[in-house]
Amino acid sequence: MLNSNDHLFGAFAQAVADHGSHPAIGFYSSSAQSYQHLTYDQLHQKIIRLGNLLKAEGVGPGDKVVLILSNQPEYAVSFFAIMVAGATAVPLDNQYPPSQIRNLLEHCLAKLVITTETIYEKIKADTNGLPVFAVDSDAFDIRVR
Numbered sequence: 001m002l003n004s005n006d007h008l009f010g011a012f013a014q015a016v017a018d019h020g021s022h023p024a025i026g027f028y029s030s031s032a033q034s035y036q037h038l039t040y041d042q043l044h045q046k047i048i049r050l051g052n053l054l055k056a057e058g059v060g061p062g063d064k065v066v067l068i069l070s071n072q073p074e075y076a077v078s079f080f081a082i083m084v085a086g087a088t089a090v091p092l093d094n095q096y097p098p099s100q101i102r103n104l105l106e107h108c109l110a111k112l113v114i115t116t117e118t119i120y121e122k123i124k125a126d127t128n129g130l131p132v133f134a135v136d137s138d139a140f141d142i143r144v145r
Helices: 008-019 040-056 073-084 098-108 117-126
Strands: 023-029 034-039 064-068 088-091 112-115 132-135 142-144
Touching (some): 008 040, 008 073, 023 073, 034 040, 040 073, 073 088
Antiparallel strands (some): 023 034
């Protein structure tokens, strides 16, 4: 049995247990026009929710999930959620041209893509029918495309 600190998500789970109500991540909310934060408990809930959605989509051990996100809270949520599903995160630079994203998606044999609605609009023709989860910053909404 793994000690909780033997893997990254285990270490995060320990931080949740130790600091649940304390701020874990801060970000600027454009809709609220102010800085917001998520506590460790809130962040953990979002990670588990997305991880369960990934599992429901059939993502599991050995699968690769591509992340095409900017520096935003959803990146951390998505990265850890991929671990919850047992899959491997494949981060791609959101500045890559769509043709390069298409080639990388094919090359890495991705099972699913996590991105934002804005980035999805730029690359949707290049996702080759892969399932896409679009995450929204302010509401942390997840839409299956």
